[in-house]
Amino acid sequence: MELTQLKYFKAVAEIQHFTKAADQLHISQPSLSKAISNLEDELGTNLFEREKKSVYLNEFGQCFYNHVKLIFEQLAEAELEISDMRLGAHGDVRVASSFELTEPNPILENSWKFYMDHPQIHFHFYQQSTEQILNLLETRFIDFSLCTKDELNLPQIKWNHLYSEELFLLTGEDSIFSSRTSVKLEELKDENFIIDKIAPGKEDSLHHLCRQAGFTPKISFEGNSIKMTGMAVVKGYGISFVSKTRKERVLASPRTEPWEKKLRFIPIDNDYCIKEIGIAHLTNKRLSAAASLFLEHILEYFSHRNQDKSAPVITEG
Secondary structure, rough: OOOOHHHHHHHHHHHOOOEEEEEHHHHHHHHHHHHHHHHHHHHOOEEEEEEOOOOEEEEHHHHHHHHHHHHHHHHHHHHHHHHHHHHHHHHHHEEOOOOOOOOOOOOHHEEEHHHHHHHHHHHHEEEEEOOOOOOHOOOOOEEEEEEEEEOOOOOEEEEEEEEEEEEEEEEEOOOOOOOOEEEEEHOOOOOOOEEEOOOOOOOOOHHHHHOOOOOOOEEEEEEOOOHEEEHHHHHHHHHHHEEHHHHHHHHHHOOOOHHHHHEEEEEOOOOOEEEEEEEEEEEHHHHHHHHHHHHHHHHHHHHHHOOOOOOOOOOOO
């Protein structure tokens, strides 16, 4: 049994189409079919159920695929380890965030510093949904995810806390909450929520916090425009959450448009109403030397930063 045969089998099993798998492998479809047929003869059983336009694994094929997948994962681990032994910390570090990273931001600032100190390491940032991030971690396309604690709460995920930040209710001057000194999250269960969110997915801070308060938030608008969110809130179309940093940033900047002056920031009187940001990675995948070095760097920075109670909080907003 040759490694090439296993590679061909794995491609057909995952793509479930001989022609498409052949195109991906850059071989002819008859050659691929012959290789799979030879493999089945060698094993003494069919591995696929064949239909007109697609194929899918039978019980023997699924059993074989589970082992073949592990073989290729182990080979990838071995290649990575050998490369690290030869070259040390080098290559790429890929990080995906489930939220928008805007400057000033300590994660961005320290990632840039890390890159400047280690120019042999190439750095990549992406923004994706939680569902996409999990797939990217499992396929080793990314090394880390920046996310809230509740987003990737899975046994195979190790989540390291970086920082926490208080959340405020964002509303307009005509809202029933505008004159309040604080609100309970439970009081917002019948309100429409307008949220800034680029990547799709239900497992985010808003849903997690509202579940703790006993309700599912009603999302009336979901987008990626801070300005549109603020204008909609002022017009009474709904409410939103905003971090302490974004609140302070808005209050400190010159508010030149009339709607900006009508924004109100109300403290939320629930001790769990904070946003906990951390960095996560898979425990069953080996981190490269470059990725391990980055993780050590960022955890050390935030450990010192969190010990300094006087340090200003700067987050993604």
